[in-house]
Amino acid sequence: MRVLMPSALHAYTTQPWVEAEGGTVGEVFDDLERQFPGIRFRMVDEQGVIRRHIRLFHQRAMVFDLATPLQADGELLIVQALSGG
Amino acid sequence: MSALEMKQGQLVLLVATRKGAWLYHSDAARQSWRVDGPHFLGHIVNHLVLDPRDGRTLLAAAKTGHLGPTLFRSTDLGQTWQEAARPPAFGPATNGLEARAVDHTFWLAPGHADEPGVWYAGTSPQGLFRSADGGMNWAPFSCINDDAQYRQWFGTVQDGTPDGPKLHSIIVDPRDAKHLYFAMSGGGVHESHDGGLSFAPLVEGMEVVEGFDPAEISFHDPHCMRMCPSNPDRLYQQNHCGIYRLDRPGTRWLRIGRNMPKEVGDIGFNMVVHPRDDSTAWVFPMDGSTVWPRTSPDGRPAVYATHDGGETWQRQGKGMPAEQAWWTVKRQAMTADKQDSVGLYFGTTSGELWQSRDEGRQWECLARHLPEIYSVEVAYPR
Numbered sequence: 001m002r003v004l005m006p007s008a009l010h011a012y013t014t015q016p017w018v019e020a021e022g023g024t025v026g027e028v029f030d031d032l033e034r035q036f037p038g039i040r041f042r043m044v045d046e047q048g049v050i051r052r053h054i055r056l057f058h059q060r061a062m063v064f065d066l067a068t069p070l071q072a073d074g075e076l077l078i079v080q081a082l083s084g085g
Numbered sequence: 086m087s088a089l090e091m092k093q094g095q096l097v098l099l100v101a102t103r104k105g106a107w108l109y110h111s112d113a114a115r116q117s118w119r120v121d122g123p124h125f126l127g128h129i130v131n132h133l134v135l136d137p138r139d140g141r142t143l144l145a146a147a148k149t150g151h152l153g154p155t156l157f158r159s160t161d162l163g164q165t166w167q168e169a170a171r172p173p174a175f176g177p178a179t180n181g182l183e184a185r186a187v188d189h190t191f192w193l194a195p196g197h198a199d200e201p202g203v204w205y206a207g208t209s210p211q212g213l214f215r216s217a218d219g220g221m222n223w224a225p226f227s228c229i230n231d232d233a234q235y236r237q238w239f240g241t242v243q244d245g246t247p248d249g250p251k252l253h254s255i256i257v258d259p260r261d262a263k264h265l266y267f268a269m270s271g272g273g274v275h276e277s278h279d280g281g282l283s284f285a286p287l288v289e290g291m292e293v294v295e296g297f298d299p300a301e302i303s304f305h306d307p308h309c310m311r312m313c314p315s316n317p318d319r320l321y322q323q324n325h326c327g328i329y330r331l332d333r334p335g336t337r338w339l340r341i342g343r344n345m346p347k348e349v350g351d352i353g354f355n356m357v358v359h360p361r362d363d364s365t366a367w368v369f370p371m372d373g374s375t376v377w378p379r380t381s382p383d384g385r386p387a388v389y390a391t392h393d394g395g396e397t398w399q400r401q402g403k404g405m406p407a408e409q410a411w412w413t414v415k416r417q418a419m420t421a422d423k424q425d426s427v428g429l430y431f432g433t434t435s436g437e438l439w440q441s442r443d444e445g446r447q448w449e450c451l452a453r454h455l456p457e458i459y460s461v462e463v464a465y466p467r
Binding site for chain 1: 149150151152153155168169170172174175176177178184185186187
């Protein structure tokens, strides 16, 4: 699955679009962590909650839960919400 | 000062800000400075500390507005950085208590000289963490993070500082690696004699906001606590409610801030101690009246020094603006070096870095136009 990464995480991925495997958001994040160590904790806290300024979109809908299933032929867009000055 | 430090004589100021970190390299006379930075531009860097045991390992506590907290480590003075494999993070819910998540690591403290590689970290919300491998892997430390009594003493987010409640001022007794202190805003001062297996409050004599009960630990708000390097039995503390000194084995804090000029008061965030004289300490008072402006009192900034353990205080503002300077200096943003005479340094929330080469008698601005300064530390690299 193609995953769009926000610029704040390009230090990990070096590019905006990456490929990651998984049937749920959580599985895709696990694969991202495997490929780019440390990246998951920047987006998801230790209790499994997606961090406050991280927004996920799949099939044009916002996603709030790591257990959300993903369509294999879709894309996961990860964006950074506005966050102060 | 060690022989090695004497020989090298050159120090580095580690300046952490709301938008990144900078390193200021001095010449031997502390007259000219070479700036190196920004590191982590755009990152909120709460603390940047060099390990005095190896003179090489630099740790930075960082996060950004969007991303979660992490730590970075360098062994070449910031030429290259490596992210911690496992930054401080709380465990799952336990003891029937609500699960928590680290918002940011606030305080970094190298461990005892006999325990190379050991570091401690204090977080917001209040948590205590330890690394045994030089800051690469961190684990919750001690019982306090998930202890029902400590959870009560932590208070709520509403009880904490504007940037979130914090665990800070982690101190390791140089005579005994198992003797530890830490402080919390809010939540008081705490001490362990068993290497962190257990902690107990150490708040006797400390005052709280009028109308509240000082017996309630959660009402205590120490802002910064320091141990005298020349006398580990002497602690100084700047608190939300005054300046204090504690001489161990005594357990009662003495409010030495009562001796400050009444028009200035004894509220502030910083506490700095002399490296060789336990009677000398410095504070940077702020306006803690009415709505707590957190500015220099009357817009006239100055450091105040004591040379007699807090019996008397002297104003030290020569070189600073005489008026209309509404500075705030955060609790980690003032420090001293080990030279003779002692150099003092502070950074303001308005991005100015100031220094004195003569123990506070004369001040000069070292840098302007930095982001809001969160911490200033002195390092002696080897």
